[in-house]
Amino acid sequence: MPPPSLVRLAVVPEPAHIGVVRLVAVSMGRLAGLDEEVLGDVRLATSEAVGRAVAAHRFHVFADAVQVELEVVPAPSGRLCLRVRDCVALPEATGRDAVELVQKATEDEQGNLRTAEAAGTAPGHRLVTADPPSMAESVSLIAAVADEASVTTGPDGTVVSIGWRRR
Amino acid sequence: MDLSVDTRTEGEHTVVAAKGEIDVYTAPRLRTALLDLVDAGRYHLVVDVEGVEFLDSTGLGVLVGGLKRVRAHDGSLQIVCTHERLLKIFRITGLTTVFDIHDSVEDAVTSA
Numbered sequence: 001m002p003p004p005s006l007v008r009l010a011v012v013p014e015p016a017h018i019g020v021v022r023l024v025a026v027s028m029g030r031l032a033g034l035d036e037e038v039l040g041d042v043r044l045a046t047s048e049a050v051g052r053a054v055a056a057h058r059f060h061v062f063a064d065a066v067q068v069e070l071e072v073v074p075a076p077s078g079r080l081c082l083r084v085r086d087c088v089a090l091p092e093a094t095g096r097d098a099v100e101l102v103q104k105a106t107e108d109e110q111g112n113l114r115t116a117e118a119a120g121t122a123p124g125h126r127l128v129t130a131d132p133p134s135m136a137e138s139v140s141l142i143a144a145v146a147d148e149a150s151v152t153t154g155p156d157g158t159v160v161s162i163g164w165r166r167r
Numbered sequence: 168m169d170l171s172v173d174t175r176t177e178g179e180h181t182v183v184a185a186k187g188e189i190d191v192y193t194a195p196r197l198r199t200a201l202l203d204l205v206d207a208g209r210y211h212l213v214v215d216v217e218g219v220e221f222l223d224s225t226g227l228g229v230l231v232g233g234l235k236r237v238r239a240h241d242g243s244l245q246i247v248c249t250h251e252r253l254l255k256i257f258r259i260t261g262l263t264t265v266f267d268i269h270d271s272v273e274d275a276v277t278s279a
Contacts, residue, residue, distance in 0.1 A: 016192045
């Protein structure tokens with residue numbers, strides 16, 4: 001089996017760069033042999049995760065780069081793992097609701113879509129109202145389009161990990 | 168990786184045709200276009216995303232924000248979209264129940 005390949009990107013927190021990371025992620029997904037529909041999911045989840053991290057850095061006026069890792073196990077086994085690391089400690093993170101949501105979604109096998117729906121009616125979440133979507137919506141989308149999604153947090157920041165397997 | 172936004176009038180409706188990618192970087196352009204129309208008294212909007220190759224939650228946020236503004240004037244914001252990859256995002260977020268989504272601009276302007 002070919003060894004995994006790893007690409008690391010240091011992304012200055014500028015919105016214009018999010019599209020560049022999407023392109024790299026899709027290229028790595030092709031190496032993993034993911035099909036076109038899944039590559040669409042990779043684009044979306046990458047945009048959501050990197051966009052969230054860039055927004056968190058900008059909100060806190062952090063000039064530090066957001067760290068992105070893309071690890072590929074090439075086809076035929078075919079796996080892609082995206083890790084997005086920001087420097088915003090959870091107590092101050094703008095995505096706190098989002099973190100709770102993704103944890104809930106990934107704990108429950110059928111939770112992805114139900115989380116998005118439930119969040120629309122749960123106190124404190126307003127996914128399906130005529131208000132602009134919160135950060136929670138971003139992470140609900142990630143959980144719905146990935147095979148695996150998890151969040152780890154600590155004093156040094158937050159890491160969102162997202163994985164896809166070749167079907 | 169860019170977004171163009173063109174507007175045209177069709178009767179009482181204003182059609183906003185977006186082409187390209189809508190993300191954190193480009194979404195402010197669409198937001199500005201929608202706000203300008205509302206400021207100009209155009210409250211029945213049809214946003215045509217048939218030319219949109221990519222849309223994330225930032226773009227959804229702009230559409231929801233636009234809907235909220237036109238509703239404040241008893242207006243409407245309808246979507247024209249047939250691409251499955253975009254419809255999937257509306258479904259995941261539950262927004263298919265918030266927006267009227269049509270197959271064509273003609274359908275949208277005649278439905279109201």
